[in-house]
Amino acid sequence: MLSFYTHIPYCIKRCGYCDFNTYTPSELQDGATLEIVSNDYIDAVLKELEYAPIDQVPTIFFGGGTPSLIPPHDLGRVISAIKVRNGLTEDCEITLEANPDSVTEEKLAGYITVGFNRISFGMQSTSTHVLEVLDRTHNPENVKRAVDMARSVGFTSVSVDLIYGTPGESLKDWQSTVTQALALGVDHISAYALIVEEGTKLAAKIKRGEIQMPDDDLMADMYLYIDQACGFKGLKWYELSNWSKPGHECRHNIAYWTNANWWGLGPGAHSHIDQKRFWNVKHPTAYKQKLFAQESPIADSELLTDEQRKSEYIMLSSRLRTGIAKRALTVAQYERMTSYISSNHMIETQDSLVLTSTGRLIADRVVADLLR
């Protein structure tokens, strides 16, 4: 099996907190429109596809950037090329990340036509002052409209992304965001604590003292709130930052967390095949140049040692509801976990150790303790 990720490195506007590998048309070419900068991008992606192993495909994920900026027909070319070349499983999950502002019912129907069946909207928050700090453009009301449209055109699984811990966001603000997100009747929610990345506008504002990051205790309360609220609505956590109705877990992301093989198409995209991780050149222009010159776009790679694979297993499995298999731990590692069990950060099942909600909040510490 081989999952595919396709990176769409374009946005109309860069959000203030974002350090992803994405570009606005004018960043790429002075005064250019999206059509100009992206017109041969899909051609390049299809060229890269030729380097991938031929193996049946259980999931495809279009992320970005803003994939929903690209017309259904163009994304459809990628899906059908993969289908023709590798073959898709019968229940292949094909996800589109979408900006609630840049979709229409007609466009959404187009995505269904070319094969998409799952959609994830960037919602972030319902508080306008929070969205302002995040530098997001959308009107919170657009989200409801977009979710309803997605349902009516036939998306069988709908998700929203939320961000908590934005400077100025209160626990009340967050509770209201969560309540409204759940009221949309979505099948899946991802919620991320805001990370201030070096070099972003947000980081600069914090450095200048214009705004302050909330403290870890408030962030912890926010996390515990969404975990509980999702539970009441029948969405259960299956990964540290992801909740879903039964059967609506994102299988593509599960592939990452269970060390399956996947291929990342596009600039800066990472791939994992067996014991090897590799990644492409970062800039879209360099990426296109390489491919049109018939060269591989891979920038660098690493071959994982057994120890590194074990580390990755612990790091990833600890974040999952399935937990860490006890048989993967040494006696000393297992013994180090008993204090977390007694402090209710972890529960022990017959053959695994699973973090509780308070334990998930200190998952990095637990992992560091296991790997020390």
Added chain:
Amino acid sequence: MPAIPISKAPQPAATNPAQIRNFCIIAHIDHGKSTLADRMLGITEVVEARNMRAQYLDRMDIERERGITIKSQAVRLPWRSGIDGQEYILNMIDTPGHVDFTYEVSRSLAACEGAVLLVDCAQGIEAQTLANLYLAMENNLTIIPVLNKIDLPNAQPEKFAKELANLIGCKPEDCLRVSGKTGDGVAELLDQIVSQIPAPTGDPDAPARALIFDSVYDSYRGVVTYVRVVDGHLSPREQIQMYSTGVRHEALEVGVISPEPLPGKGLGVGEVGYLITGVKDVRQSRVGDTITTYQNPTKHPLAGYKDPKPMVFAGLFPLDGADFPILRDALDKLQLNDAALVYEPESSAALGFGFRCGFLGLLHMEIVRERLERESKISLISTAPNVVYQVWLEDGKKFVVTNPSEFPDGKINVVEEPIVKATILSPSEFIGVIMELCQDRRGTMLGMDYISEDRVEIRYTLPLAEIVFDFFDQLKSRTKGYASLDYEEIGDEPGNLVKVDILLQGEAVDAFSAIVHRDKAYSYGLMMTAKLRELIPRQQFEVPIQAAIGSRIIARESIRAIRKDVLAKCYGGDISRKRKLLEKQKEGKKRMKMVGRVEVPQEAFVAALATDADIEKIKAARKQE
């Protein structure tokens, strides 16, 4: 030309005592002693100009870098007097310049008939110089007052000549004025040494008696012992005997330093030189002991021999526990050259395996630590320094406590602590702040005298324990660096002392325990608990930090449990990044010590125990990494 070629000068073992002058130079650090000594080596031509280097006599790196002399040395300088035209042999005996080495200084002084009191005439006399001056006067040495650095633009020779005249009872115009830097006045100084300092006297036919005033370990030659012959004669290949131990050795080599070692036929009355017996440990050749011959031993040892007595104790632990054997080897090696250093293995629940070390004082401790770190290239943590307490229980049992962890639990009748007499010299404008500091440190004022118009000598008795932590730093910072300090132990006195324990999660952490005065126990407890609350990261559970005297809690803080330590996102490209971050954290983990269930970073120990200067050093080291 007053210099005499060495080959034509009076030879060792064949020099009439009347032609010999033995002197030392008493000076404060940076008052220019080494530069003046260099100048004397040059002017007497024992070192050719092309071989000259700065601070010729200071052998160790640390000495040269810190500008202080730890080990004394003796140099034989031939000189033809410009006054009477006669040939003389001048033996310059270098003295250590710091308070911790008072005993070594006193032995160097005992080897001389005179002393050059060297004072920087831009700064005036300092407390330690004054202490050594008094020591020289007690030894009946002839004092030649000399003002150095007269070439400096801010020199005030008139002012400080008056100060010196007051102190030693001479006339201001008797003070010589020299510049070690330009050489001005140095020849005149040598002439005055000849004319003012008496020649040594002794009985050449009596059983041999020679004073050991220094003893140095050399990795090629073994121990080199520096001696001043008082009576009789020492010859190579003779069987010699140490008076205090009765141990016999063969004198393999006897010679003089000029300023490189010159083996010779022996040493006669009044002469100063070295001998090598092949022993490998300076403790077998102790400063202050009398050397005599095995064939014809003396029955009357020279006065003043004392065993070096450590005054300050501290634990030294390797930062990385695996370095313990390296530390042990380094201490063993250092002890060959340092008879005053004592140590024994110690294990601390918090810091692992290390050594409890005894030092003469704080500088000695600092030098030892620095040499250990430098020579063995390992990083050390030292615990807060401690003095020696005598503890009597109600049942009459007595304990000698050099480490708070040894403080007995039973009913205590009395605790005695060492008391020192401290002398502080300072510009008079700082009298107020100095008195405040001394009162705060449980001092009792003994008296105060003006030594010149605007400089005072202030005398206090103080518990040594109050001095060993950061008294000197405080004194310097409150007086803008102008005050100087000297102290001598004057005995033990009972004190109202208690042991304060610091508990993490109910468990006492031995490294943080301290013996303090009852009035200060509360503030010590508050200070330590607050400091640790800042230094120890939040754990998965709440960690109470308490300070206690016995079972009574006197202060408490708590470190709240950590609630969040996680990065929320972990998709495709994040995986490598996150794994690398974890690998890096793993390195950091090595610097954590487990105290019970609590993870305490090494930095917390160091920062909680260290002085501000130490913390700066640690920060600098971290930056380099």
